Amino acid sequence: MQSTVDSTSSTGATAVVPRPPRVRRRRTTEEQEGRAGYALIAPTTVLLAVFYLYPLVQTVGYSFTTWNPATGQTGDFVGLSNFTGLFQNDEFLRAAGNTGIYVLVVVPITMAIGLFFAALLAQPFRGRGVYRALLFVPYIAPIVGSALIFSFILSPLGGIVNGALTSLGVAPIGFLNSEPWALISVMVFSIWQGTGYAMIIFSAALTNIPQSYHEAATLDGAGPIRRFFSISLPLVVPTLGFLAITGVIGALQVFTQVYILTQGGPLQSTETILYFIYQQGFVFFHGGTASAAAVLLLIVGIVVSVIQLRVLNRRDTIELT
Amino acid sequence: MTEFTAGATARRTARPAVRTHRKRPFSARLRLATPSILRHAILVLGVILFFGPFVWMVLTSFKSSAEALSFPPTFLPKVWHFDNYTQIFSVAPFGTYYLNSTIVSVASTAGQIVTSLAAGFAFSRLKFRGSGVIFVILLAALLVPFEVVFTPLISLLSQFGWLNSYQGLIVPNVPSILGVFLFKQFFESFPTEIEDASRVDGAGVWRRMWSVVTPMATPMIGAFAVLSFVYNWNNFFFQFLAVTKTDFFTVPIGLAQLQSTNAAESFNLLMAGSTLAILPVFVVFIIFQKQIVSAMAGGLR
Numbered sequence: 248m249q250s251t252v253d254s255t256s257s258t259g260a261t262a263v264v265p266r267p268p269r270v271r272r273r274r275t276t277e278e279q280e281g282r283a284g285y286a287l288i289a290p291t292t293v294l295l296a297v298f299y300l301y302p303l304v305q306t307v308g309y310s311f312t313t314w315n316p317a318t319g320q321t322g323d324f325v326g327l328s329n330f331t332g333l334f335q336n337d338e339f340l341r342a343a344g345n346t347g348i349y350v351l352v353v354v355p356i357t358m359a360i361g362l363f364f365a366a367l368l369a370q371p372f373r374g375r376g377v378y379r380a381l382l383f384v385p386y387i388a389p390i391v392g393s394a395l396i397f398s399f400i401l402s403p404l405g406g407i408v409n410g411a412l413t414s415l416g417v418a419p420i421g422f423l424n425s426e427p428w429a430l431i432s433v434m435v436f437s438i439w440q441g442t443g444y445a446m447i448i449f450s451a452a453l454t455n456i457p458q459s460y461h462e463a464a465t466l467d468g469a470g471p472i473r474r475f476f477s478i479s480l481p482l483v484v485p486t487l488g489f490l491a492i493t494g495v496i497g498a499l500q501v502f503t504q505v506y507i508l509t510q511g512g513p514l515q516s517t518e519t520i521l522y523f524i525y526q527q528g529f530v531f532f533h534g535g536t537a538s539a540a541a542v543l544l545l546i547v548g549i550v551v552s553v554i555q556l557r558v559l560n561r562r563d564t565i566e567l568t
Numbered sequence: 569m570t571e572f573t574a575g576a577t578a579r580r581t582a583r584p585a586v587r588t589h590r591k592r593p594f595s596a597r598l599r600l601a602t603p604s605i606l607r608h609a610i611l612v613l614g615v616i617l618f619f620g621p622f623v624w625m626v627l628t629s630f631k632s633s634a635e636a637l638s639f640p641p642t643f644l645p646k647v648w649h650f651d652n653y654t655q656i657f658s659v660a661p662f663g664t665y666y667l668n669s670t671i672v673s674v675a676s677t678a679g680q681i682v683t684s685l686a687a688g689f690a691f692s693r694l695k696f697r698g699s700g701v702i703f704v705i706l707l708a709a710l711l712v713p714f715e716v717v718f719t720p721l722i723s724l725l726s727q728f729g730w731l732n733s734y735q736g737l738i739v740p741n742v743p744s745i746l747g748v749f750l751f752k753q754f755f756e757s758f759p760t761e762i763e764d765a766s767r768v769d770g771a772g773v774w775r776r777m778w779s780v781v782t783p784m785a786t787p788m789i790g791a792f793a794v795l796s797f798v799y800n801w802n803n804f805f806f807q808f809l810a811v812t813k814t815d816f817f818t819v820p821i822g823l824a825q826l827q828s829t830n831a832a833e834s835f836n837l838l839m840a841g842s843t844l845a846i847l848p849v850f851v852v853f854i855i856f857q858k859q860i861v862s863a864m865a866g867g868l869r
Contacts, residue, residue: 280696280773281696283774291706298739299743301720383861389819390820393846396842499715500713
């Protein structure tokens with residue numbers, strides 16, 4: 248682009264004629280490009296505006312009203328009372344607390360097990376690819392299908408876990424319908440489901456570490472465990488941050504496993520924020536309350552995402568250097 | 569992998585020198601091998617915990633309903649009930665679910681590829697007013713989880729008359745900010761010389777996109793297609809809300825429905841259904857394992 252302009256201007260003194268039409272032709276191609284540009288981004292932007300941004304604006308608006316999703320009537324403007332109501336609503340507080348416990352337990356354990364397997368699989372050896380693939384399968388399987396498998400394995404009727412407990416002389420446990428086992432079971436499921444993803448991300452980070460670091464440490468007499476804690480672990484800290492934040496965002500949106508495994512029970516002991524929003528919006532038709540809870544979820548999500556962008560940016564610079 | 573083969577050949581060529589190693593006492597050889605034995609032991613245990621449930625699912629799907637609930641549990645079915653898989657199609661319209669899942673997943677995936685590729689190309693290669701601002705707005709929208717906006721979205725779909733319809737299940741899935749972002753990044757990693765050359769030859773924007781850039785992007789399209797298909801096939805939450813009629817159930821919705829109506833006594837059928845739900849993703853995974861893993865790990869950058 249730039250070079251053609253330069254060559255015309257340098258030869259322009261001798262070649263008199265072609266200059267004005269060339270300028271005009273260039274402008275039209277740019278106009279063409281501009282129009283094509285809008286046409287090419289139109290499908291994505293228009294669909295996002297209709298099915299994403301417009302509902303988002305509506306969510307914020309409805310959070311100040313007594314909107315009823317069943318009738319579609321916006322209802323009355325009630326100011327902040329939907330929000331203040333949430334903080335006096337035991338069910339919401341329970342759901343928020345469960346989501347908090349879930350984040351604090353599931354995210355670190357998932358990352359720790361994922362890192363453990365990634366470290367075991369860091370060096371090439373026979374069968375590595377098979378191990379990695381089999382450990383990764385739970386992450387790509389449909390959650391409904393795998394949650395059904397868990398509901399069978401944990402069932403008091405014929406479930407293999409209770410079968411093993413009985414043969415050890417322990418009374419069967421209602422893993423999915425008694426406290427605190429129901430929440431523990433949902434969390435164990437989520438750890439099982441998410442570990443493969445953490446493993447793959449950590450594997451990518453570990454392969455980025457130059458082999459020479461490990462060789463140098465080996466020459467200095469560092470064993471594999473020492474090498475892991477002194478070299479690998481410090482160098483995957485940015486990845487740890489990234490996984491922690493994506494893990495938190497994922498945990499804020501937990502729904503499917505709760506719906507399949509426990510339906511939020513017993514006594515709301517496994518209810519999460521998204522499950523609460525779903526129930527308010529689609530079971531009780533309290534659209535205002537659902538929207539207010541969604542706005543709170545949005546605020547938390549944005550805060551976490553902004554931190555994520557910061558971490559990602561820092562991670563980029565580390566990777567580039 | 570390459571290191572492994574290199575090490576193997578090195579060992580083979582160096583055999584005479586290594587012969588002394590054979591004279592190591594058994595205990596020393598065991599000590600040398602221990603890290604590797606321990607590693608395999610841990611990994612086998614991991615595979616049993618992480619992949620074992622799927623094996624259990626498939627085995628149970630061939631048992632009778634009584635055997636599935638029997639105690640102590642049997643490992644292999646006493647009698648292989650292949651008819652569980654035919655029975656499930658009569659218990660619930662699984663054929664319809666399968667067809668719906670296929671239509672929705674394939675159409676959503678195709679839509680995501682076409683729109684993301686076009687927008688990614690435009691943002692990376694074309695100059696037009698406001699492109700920077702629009703791209704930043706798109707990125708900002710990435711901060712908003714879909715789960716936040718679903719209540720008004722479903723009522724919007726109902727105003728369109730799109731609940732219980734293919735367009736309702738497909739169209740809202742089509743815009744993919746992540747896809748736009750991935751394709752933009754991908755195109756920017758390519759030098760522009762070939763396109764410049766074709767531009768000098770008089771190729772317009774469309775020619776450049778379809779004949780020059782798209783063929784180069786084939787690996788990226790493949791990786792994104794696989795990820796997108798798996799995501800769409802597994803999707804539950806949105807479809808669960810957008811569909812109430814059995815005619816438009818997808819496999820995950822159908823399974824959830826089967827669970828709530830049949831309860832505990834037919835785990836063998838539920839496991840057959842789960843197997844059917846997981847099978848397509850599993851096949852795709854076996855074929856495209858490398859692309860999935862590299863796209864997941866590479867999609868972060």
